[in-house]
Amino acid sequence: EPEVTQTPSHQVTQMGQEVILRCVPISNHLYFYWYRQILGQKVEFLVSFYNNEISEKSEIFDDQFSVERPDGSNFTLKIRSTKLEDSAMYFCASGAGTVTYEQYFGPGTRLTVT
Amino acid sequence: ELKVEQNPLFLSMQEGKNYTIYCNYSTTSDRLYWYRQDPGKSLESLFVLLSNGAVKQEGRLMASLDTKARLSTLHITAAVHDLSATYFCAVYLYNNNDMRFGAGTRLTVKP
Numbered sequence: 513e514p515e516v517t518q519t520p521s522h523q524v525t526q527m528g529q530e531v532i533l534r535c536v537p538i539s540n541h542l543y544f545y546w547y548r549q550i551l552g553q554k555v556e557f558l559v560s561f562y563n564n565e566i567s568e569k570s571e572i573f574d575d576q577f578s579v580e581r582p583d584g585s586n587f588t589l590k591i592r593s594t595k596l597e598d599s600a601m602y603f604c605a606s607g608a609g610t611v612t613y614e615q616y617f618g619p620g621t622r623l624t625v626t
Numbered sequence: 627e628l629k630v631e632q633n634p635l636f637l638s639m640q641e642g643k644n645y646t647i648y649c650n651y652s653t654t655s656d657r658l659y660w661y662r663q664d665p666g667k668s669l670e671s672l673f674v675l676l677s678n679g680a681v682k683q684e685g686r687l688m689a690s691l692d693t694k695a696r697l698s699t700l701h702i703t704a705a706v707h708d709l710s711a712t713y714f715c716a717v718y719l720y721n722n723n724d725m726r727f728g729a730g731t732r733l734t735v736k737p
Contacts, residue, residue, distance in 0.1 A: 555727040613718050617669040
């Protein structure tokens with residue numbers, strides 16, 4: 513069964529460094545999302561992406577964040593200058609945008625900023 | 627701004643007992659999703675509720691949606707230890723084509 517994959521599974525970085533989190537959505541999906549979950553807390557929406565552009569972003573998704581679909585398969589989240597409070601689990605999701613509008617989540621990348 | 631409120635946030639149950647988790651939301655939507663998350667894991671889709679009055683059942687879990695009351699419930703019947711996890715409801719927003727999550731209900735089922 514097709515699934516969303518994410519790499520790396522765990523990323524440790526120093527404050528102020530740039531990180532890129534990578535996702536491979538399900539191949540025929542058209543809608544892509546990033547969410548984050550700070551340890552023990554709820555899942556928070558960051559950004560949605562469709563037709564090669566951002567369709568919606570939350571207040572969390574400030575100028576430090578950017579997303580890109582550099583080729584036909586990858587979807588990336590870049591954090592330009594990481595802060596301690598960026599430490600969280602980052603989930604990528606994709607959806608076909610049909611009927612159920614269901615989103616399928618990847619396994620997540622645990623980002624630790626030291 | 628959309629609010630999605632779950633209660634309870636923490637639930638400790640004995641095996642064999644029944645209980646209901648509630649999910650209230652503040653905006654119009656007729657698509658409601660329930661996810662399960664085990665510690666350190668991703669989100670596993672449990673139910674997709676697509677219309678008012680929708681009811682779905684899978685094993686010991688049953689979910690329902692009342693769009694007029696803006697309420698969804700997740701009912702647990704005869705709980706077993708394997709159901710211990712955190713359960714999230716999420717509301718679909720048409721304008722943005724994305725979902726907003728509740729805070730989650732951490733369920734612990736004790737022998």
